[in-house]
Amino acid sequence: MKKPNVLKETKHILIRFSEVDSMNIVWHGTYVLYFEDAREAFGRKYGLTYQNYFDNGFYAPLVDMQFEFKNPLQYGDTARIEIEYVPVEAAKVVFKYKIFREKDNALAATGSTTQVFLDSDYKLVLYSPDFYTEWKKRHNVI
Amino acid sequence: MKKPNVLKETKHILIRFSEVDSMNIVWHGTYVLYFEDAREAFGRKYGLTYQNYFDNGFYAPLVDMQFEFKNPLQYGDTARIEIEYVPVEAAKVVFKYKIFREKDNALAATGSTTQVFLDSDYKLVLYSPDFYTEWKKRHNVI
Amino acid sequence: MKKPNVLKETKHILIRFSEVDSMNIVWHGTYVLYFEDAREAFGRKYGLTYQNYFDNGFYAPLVDMQFEFKNPLQYGDTARIEIEYVPVEAAKVVFKYKIFREKDNALAATGSTTQVFLDSDYKLVLYSPDFYTEWKKRHNVI
Amino acid sequence: MKKPNVLKETKHILIRFSEVDSMNIVWHGTYVLYFEDAREAFGRKYGLTYQNYFDNGFYAPLVDMQFEFKNPLQYGDTARIEIEYVPVEAAKVVFKYKIFREKDNALAATGSTTQVFLDSDYKLVLYSPDFYTEWKKRHNVI
Numbered sequence: 001m002k003k004p005n006v007l008k009e010t011k012h013i014l015i016r017f018s019e020v021d022s023m024n025i026v027w028h029g030t031y032v033l034y035f036e037d038a039r040e041a042f043g044r045k046y047g048l049t050y051q052n053y054f055d056n057g058f059y060a061p062l063v064d065m066q067f068e069f070k071n072p073l074q075y076g077d078t079a080r081i082e083i084e085y086v087p088v089e090a091a092k093v094v095f096k097y098k099i100f101r102e103k104d105n106a107l108a109a110t111g112s113t114t115q116v117f118l119d120s121d122y123k124l125v126l127y128s129p130d131f132y133t134e135w136k137k138r139h140n141v142i
Numbered sequence: 143m144k145k146p147n148v149l150k151e152t153k154h155i156l157i158r159f160s161e162v163d164s165m166n167i168v169w170h171g172t173y174v175l176y177f178e179d180a181r182e183a184f185g186r187k188y189g190l191t192y193q194n195y196f197d198n199g200f201y202a203p204l205v206d207m208q209f210e211f212k213n214p215l216q217y218g219d220t221a222r223i224e225i226e227y228v229p230v231e232a233a234k235v236v237f238k239y240k241i242f243r244e245k246d247n248a249l250a251a252t253g254s255t256t257q258v259f260l261d262s263d264y265k266l267v268l269y270s271p272d273f274y275t276e277w278k279k280r281h282n283v284i
Numbered sequence: 285m286k287k288p289n290v291l292k293e294t295k296h297i298l299i300r301f302s303e304v305d306s307m308n309i310v311w312h313g314t315y316v317l318y319f320e321d322a323r324e325a326f327g328r329k330y331g332l333t334y335q336n337y338f339d340n341g342f343y344a345p346l347v348d349m350q351f352e353f354k355n356p357l358q359y360g361d362t363a364r365i366e367i368e369y370v371p372v373e374a375a376k377v378v379f380k381y382k383i384f385r386e387k388d389n390a391l392a393a394t395g396s397t398t399q400v401f402l403d404s405d406y407k408l409v410l411y412s413p414d415f416y417t418e419w420k421k422r423h424n425v426i
Numbered sequence: 427m428k429k430p431n432v433l434k435e436t437k438h439i440l441i442r443f444s445e446v447d448s449m450n451i452v453w454h455g456t457y458v459l460y461f462e463d464a465r466e467a468f469g470r471k472y473g474l475t476y477q478n479y480f481d482n483g484f485y486a487p488l489v490d491m492q493f494e495f496k497n498p499l500q501y502g503d504t505a506r507i508e509i510e511y512v513p514v515e516a517a518k519v520v521f522k523y524k525i526f527r528e529k530d531n532a533l534a535a536t537g538s539t540t541q542v543f544l545d546s547d548y549k550l551v552l553y554s555p556d557f558y559t560e561w562k563k564r565h566n567v568i
Contacts, residue, residue: 017476018169018462022162028346029160029316036444050443051502062312066350076477159334160320170488174455178302192301193360204454208492218335302455304448306501311444
């Protein structure tokens with residue numbers, strides 16, 4: 001049996017002045033945006049953005065997100081975000097993330113997010129929507 | 143002839159840690175939220191919130207906003223925001239704002255915003271919607 | 285032996301227009317601010333704010349944060365945030381959170397955060413700073 | 427006499443999902459970040475970033491910012507930000523901005539910002555710091 005693909009994308013981000021707090025390090029809440037940027041980059045690469053969800057009649061809100069902060073990022077740093085799709089049976093979209101400080105390759109943060117599907121009436125969709133099942137097949141991640 | 147009313151509201155805000163930048167003062171972009179909080183407080187007092195716009199079939203996006211920064215606010219400070227409705231002939235909602243640092247009553251910032259009306263198709267509404275004309279009459283601000 | 289105290293605080297928040305995304309629900313990243321607001325309210329009640337850390341020569345950055353989203357919040361909703369201090373042996377400050385939608389008491393989100401201590405040179409502090417040990421004794425949470 | 431240079435930079439930005447509000451257009455407060463991104467790109471091109479200010483012993487907070495919104499940006503749009511340095515006699519750094527919607531080249535927003543210099547004691551600097559006077563000469567913008 002063929003091993004499932006590992007789908008990954010990498011995104012580089014320059015740390016903004018406004019993302020840094022009075023400790024001179026990136027405020028923890030900013031990492032939510034970094035994860036979003038990575039998800040968006042992944043989505044454009046593989047065809048799985050918020051827009052793709054909408055176009056198929058679904059929303060895909062987060063039900064879970066986790067962050068571990070290891071080393072600080074500072075204004076002027078470049079961060080490298082690595083996002084990886086985590087195959088699961090359920091009607092969910094799961095990603096894990098690693099963020100690195102480019103200048104010394106130190107691990108800045110790790111984390112994960114889980115999204116579910118809602119239909120256009122905001123009802124939870126228990127089985128994978130067809131477009132998502134096909135997407136999984138097409139990318140061999142089932 | 144009766145003089146038009148001056149409609150005002152005051153809102154107090156405690157400065158958050160995350161609103162402060164690496165200079166240890168409130169980041170300038172945060173004032174957009176302070177103005178929004180003041181508009182919302184005004185709207186609840188006088189019946190003119192985003193929800194009221196929606197319920198009458200309109201959006202009211204900003205077309206103009208201006209800020210002047212006079213004295214810094216810091217983490218732990220309380221800010222007092224004074225918002226005043228500015229009557230204009232056009233189909234617009236104009237507010238001006240003053241933000242004070244409570245501890246010494248120093249003027250922290252001033253500014254203004256202008257909103258227009260869009261209908262549910264996002265078309266600009268050139269004449270005041272009925273609900274807004276009635277609101278103006280009711281509050282004697284015409 | 286005396287049972288340790290359970291330290292709690294409750295904070296109410298009115299959902300802002302700008303906190304809502306194009307799905308008409310509060311954007312997941314906004315919950316980072318709600319948790320911060322709850323921590324700040326707790327800190328003012330019990331004497332454990334960012335300012336208290338600074339005044340004692342320490343920073344207390346987050347090393348971990350987790351969120352589970354259960355039911356959406358919308359513009360105009362009031363959220364009730366319940367924060368509880370979680371006693372641990374280590375030199376850490378751990379909180380858990382529950383956010384409720386006031387209108388129907390539905391659970392909107394749960395989560396937790398963990399903070400560590402850095403000294404003024406940004407070095408990790410392995411043993412609880414004196415001020416924190418005394419704080420724990422004073423509140424009987426050891 | 428030689429005409430002063432016109433210093434410009436252009437920055438492209440992909441609109442994030444989280445930058446869009448419930449009207450499905452970019453929330454007005456987000457433009458503060460777009461202006462900041464443009465200033466940072468300009469600063470890296472010409473050597474005038476926040477970091478350059480710090481390294482020379484100064485802060486450069488905003489004292490003024492203005493925005494006019496012309497046409498909405500939406501999730502998935504690309505925005506092109508054009509920033510231009512505005513030469514002034516005073517010890518100030520003034521920029522003007524134009525933001526375009528790439529897909530149809532519509533003008534999305536215009537605006538301006540003014541920064542002053544504070545020394546490391548947060549005192550207003552009335553005369554241009556040496557490093558800034560030299561920067562102006564070097565770029566022939568006096």
